[in-house]
Every structure is written in structure tokens, then in C-alpha cells.
Amino acid sequence: MAQRKENIVMFPFMAQGHIIPFLALALKLEQQKGYTIAFVNTPLNIHKLKASLPPNSSIRFLEIPFNSTDHGLPPNSETTESLSPLLMYQFVESSPSLKPAFTKLMSNLVKEQHGRPPLCVISDMFFGWSAAVAHKFGSFHAIFNAGGCYGMAIFHTMWLNLPHFNVSSDEVSLPGFPEGYSFQVKKLPVSLRTVPGPWEFALKMFREWLETDAMLFNTVEEIDQTGLKYFRKQFSCSVWALGPILSPLGSKARAGKEAATISNLCIRWLDTKPANSVLYVAFGSQNTPSQSQTRELAMALEASGKNFIWVARPPSTFVESNFSDPSLEWLPKGFERRIRDNNRGLLVQQWAPQMEILSHKSIGAFLSHCGWNSVIEALSNGVPMLSWTMDAEQPFNAKMLEEEIGVCVGLACGTDSEVRHEDIVRKIELVMNGTEKGKDMKKKACGVREMIKRASSMERKGFKGSSVKAMDEFLNAAMQMSKKL
Numbered sequence: 001m002a003q004r005k006e007n008i009v010m011f012p013f014m015a016q017g018h019i020i021p022f023l024a025l026a027l028k029l030e031q032q033k034g035y036t037i038a039f040v041n042t043p044l045n046i047h048k049l050k051a052s053l054p055p056n057s058s059i060r061f062l063e064i065p066f067n068s069t070d071h072g073l074p075p076n077s078e079t080t081e082s083l084s085p086l087l088m089y090q091f092v093e094s095s096p097s098l099k100p101a102f103t104k105l106m107s108n109l110v111k112e113q114h115g116r117p118p119l120c121v122i123s124d125m126f127f128g129w130s131a132a133v134a135h136k137f138g139s140f141h142a143i144f145n146a147g148g149c150y151g152m153a154i155f156h157t158m159w160l161n162l163p164h165f166n167v168s169s170d171e172v173s174l175p176g177f178p179e180g181y182s183f184q185v186k187k188l189p190v191s192l193r194t195v196p197g198p199w200e201f202a203l204k205m206f207r208e209w210l211e212t213d214a215m216l217f218n219t220v221e222e223i224d225q226t227g228l229k230y231f232r233k234q235f236s237c238s239v240w241a242l243g244p245i246l247s248p249l250g251s252k253a254r255a256g257k258e259a260a261t262i263s264n265l266c267i268r269w270l271d272t273k274p275a276n277s278v279l280y281v282a283f284g285s286q287n288t289p290s291q292s293q294t295r296e297l298a299m300a301l302e303a304s305g306k307n308f309i310w311v312a313r314p315p316s317t318f319v320e321s322n323f324s325d326p327s328l329e330w331l332p333k334g335f336e337r338r339i340r341d342n343n344r345g346l347l348v349q350q351w352a353p354q355m356e357i358l359s360h361k362s363i364g365a366f367l368s369h370c371g372w373n374s375v376i377e378a379l380s381n382g383v384p385m386l387s388w389t390m391d392a393e394q395p396f397n398a399k400m401l402e403e404e405i406g407v408c409v410g411l412a413c414g415t416d417s418e419v420r421h422e423d424i425v426r427k428i429e430l431v432m433n434g435t436e437k438g439k440d441m442k443k444k445a446c447g448v449r450e451m452i453k454r455a456s457s458m459e460r461k462g463f464k465g466s467s468v469k470a471m472d473e474f475l476n477a478a479m480q481m482s483k484k485l
């Protein structure tokens, strides 16, 4: 790159599911577009991030102080991973306290550039307040939403229209969606089903969203039209689909020797299996099924006769007390030995190289919590899914995959629902045993994969993919604003 372009300031919320897509977008803006990136976060997260950056990146990390104990949180809480749902609300609500420090940080950046403001601030959806800060200094402001558009649209309309939770019916309507769209109450995440009343933080955040200049989504125009239409109707700012923004680090974001070893193990094991024969099971970094659900799942995996890789973490309800092998006591007796002996399954603890696994030809389906990063990785690789949603907008993502795209079968919702291994087996067979439904899902998944590929294809013979075009439009809009100064 001949000359470094201007500064873009990126500021994700302090959670794995937000930081990773922000870093992926940052790397794209730096390495493909040549911008200088300042990446803002709290000290512990920055410390971790520094280790996972490719050596040729010069993304600059800027620390913003945050003392969790000041907000009634456990000491050194700088991500959501170790927090209970209740503390998570508290953590999110504490985030506007970062405003003075962020204002100061912006002021320093302006000074450093002799009065010239950063071209653009790209903030998390939780940091709607940063629009006012960006504008104060004359910078363009965009919100990058790490979720899918459809799922976030349901999230938005639900919080805006909470009073209709009072209805005693099984379904809630979705104001702002086309006629006839509704959502089953029993599939709502606990955090929404048990909400005592309006969440003031969310309502304020939605008002702050009205001040941003643009909304960016890690999605693809062609697969997320219902959601994009919703946002374009609700907000007057530009709404751009820039996805898929996949980490060029693969899933090796957690770099290190141990990760490389696990990576090799998984890929070598997959290499020994026939095409489309392996079920990949993973629930993301935030939640896990309950202990009884985990046992049913383990029984189902054995009974299904399928090959599988299972990223198995202790159940959310597992009580750690007097046991000999803390990591595996929650599995059925002898489970690990049996699957090792017949070479049917691979248990991976804590972490797996998800992108590498999903892109392997041996993978036939993905049992997922349907967090958006997982969804976009599965769709990019043409992998059909089974949904077992946990929290947040995941059940809405699953609805989209099932009803709009047709690449997913619903398996379970939440950690408090009853699941039976017979039902799990039946659904695994529906997807993986060559049924009409299973074949149709695979065909659709491959179609979506091609659509996604096309969306991100660079200009050639006059054709430019929708996501490439959206990125150009976004950067041009920011440039136009900076010229006006």
C-alpha cells in the first residue's frame, strides 16, 4: 500500500462474540482497503488481542480503563464469558460509564493528527452513545452489528413492544415485520421470557441509534432481505450488508501452541472420515446445555451411529464438587472410552478450530446454538444445521435459517427445556440420512454458499458483489462527510 489512508476507530463491546467480528472487520479495512485502524477496548481484552494479530498487521490498540468492581461486578470482569445472565445485564448497563474516557481518547487522536478528526468511528450496537462523541469531533459514525439483520430486527421489535408479552397466547406478533410474522413464546430466550418490564437501557440505546450515520451488518444482502427491509424502514440512516466478515485468522484467533495441536488433531481425524459423514456439535463460548440435556445429547450421539466432533464443555448446571475427573463426570459412564475405541467421535474440550472444521468436506451437518458468527461460518461453507439455541437473538437466527432459508431443523431452545435422546436421533437422521428433507437442506445450503461467494466477489467484468459494493458505499459516505469539514 503506497500511502496509509485515514484513521478508523473501532470500538466493540467487551464480549468474544463482538470482539472477534470487529477484529475481522478491522483486518479487512486495514489489509484490503489500506486504512489505519485504532482498536479500542479494555486492558485485559487488548492484552489477549495483541497475541492473536497477524505479524504484518499494524492495527493500533488503545486501552480504555474499566474497573468492574465499581459497577458491582466481580474483579477483572472484562468479558461476558464468566458472568451470569443477571450480571450480564449489569455489565452491559455499566458500559456508558466508558463515555468520558472515550471522549478523551478521541480528543487525543484529534490532537495527534493536528486537529484532523478520525475519518470514522465504528462502534458496537451497545455503544449508541458514541455517535454523539464522534459527531462532536466531526467524525462519521457507524454501528457495526455483530448479529444477523433478521435476528436483530426481532430483538429490536420485541424490546420496543414489550407490553404484548402480556397476552396469554402462544405467539407474539412482530410489529414492523410483514403481515403474518410471529414468534412462539416458548422459544424465547429466558432473558426475554422473564423480563419484568421495559429495559430502560435498551430503549435509550434504540434512541441513540437514531443518531448514527450508518448501520453495518455482518450479513449478506441476498440472504437477509426481511431483516434489512425492517431496519431500512425503522431507521433513516444507511443500512449496509458487508458480510461475510470471516476472521482471516480462521478460528485460530486463540493462537498458541495448544490451539495448533487441537487444530491438527481435528483435521487429521476428519481426513479419515467419508464426505458429509460427520456431525459437528458446538454451543459457542457463552452457554452450555444443562446436565440432563448433556446426557441426552451424549446418548443421542452414540445411538445415531454418526461420526461426530463435539466441543464439550461442562454443563451450565454442573455443580463442581468432589469428583475425580472434573472434566468428564457429566458424561454417561464409559462414553469417552467407547467413542474412542470405535473411533466414532472426537471430544474436544473448550475450544475447536471451527472455521477449519466447517470447511472440511467430511462435515455433513452442524448442531449449533446459532450465534451469528457460527451461522455465517456454516452458511459460507454450505453446511446444513440443527439448532439448539441458548440465549440472546439465537432463537431468532434459528427461525430465519429454518423458515427463510430452509437450511436448519429446530432441535431445542434453552437450557431449561426437556429434550429426549430419541428426538435428537430422529432429527439427526432427518438431516444426515439422505431423506428428501435432508437432501433439500443440503442443496439449499450449497445455493446459499454460492450466493455468499458472489456477494463478496471483487469487481470483474463490470460485476461487483453486493457486499463489496456496500463496503465502497460506506467508505465513500464517510469520506464525503470528512470533505465537508
Ligand SMILES: *[C@@H]1O[C@H](CO)[C@@H](O)[C@H](O)[C@H]1NC(C)=O
Pocket (backbone or CB within 6 Å): 031, 054, 056, 057
Ligand atoms: C498479511 O498476511 C496475510 C497472511 O498471513 C496475507 O493474507 C495478507 O495479504 C498480508 N497483508 C499485507 C498487507 O501484506
Ligand SMILES: *[C@@H]1O[C@H](CO)[C@@H](O)[C@H](O)[C@H]1NC(C)=O
Pocket (backbone or CB within 6 Å): 067, 068, 069, 070
Ligand atoms: C478498582 O476499584 C477498587 C475500589 O473501587 C479498588 O480497590 C481497585 O484497586 C481498583 N482496581 C483497579 C485495577 O484499578
Ligand SMILES: *[C@@H]1O[C@H](CO)[C@@H](O)[C@H](O)[C@H]1NC(C)=O
Pocket (backbone or CB within 6 Å): 162, 163, 164, 165, 166, 196, 197, 198
Ligand atoms: C402487563 O400488564 C400489566 C397490567 O395490565 C401492566 O401493569 C404491566 O406493566 C404490563 N407489563 C409490561 C411488561 O408491559
Ligand SMILES: *[C@@H]1O[C@H](CO)[C@@H](O)[C@H](O)[C@H]1NC(C)=O
Pocket (backbone or CB within 6 Å): 304, 305, 306, 429, 433
Ligand atoms: C441412519 O444412518 C445410520 C448410519 O449412519 C444407521 O445406523 C441408521 O440405521 C439409519 N437410520 C435410518 C432411520 O435409516
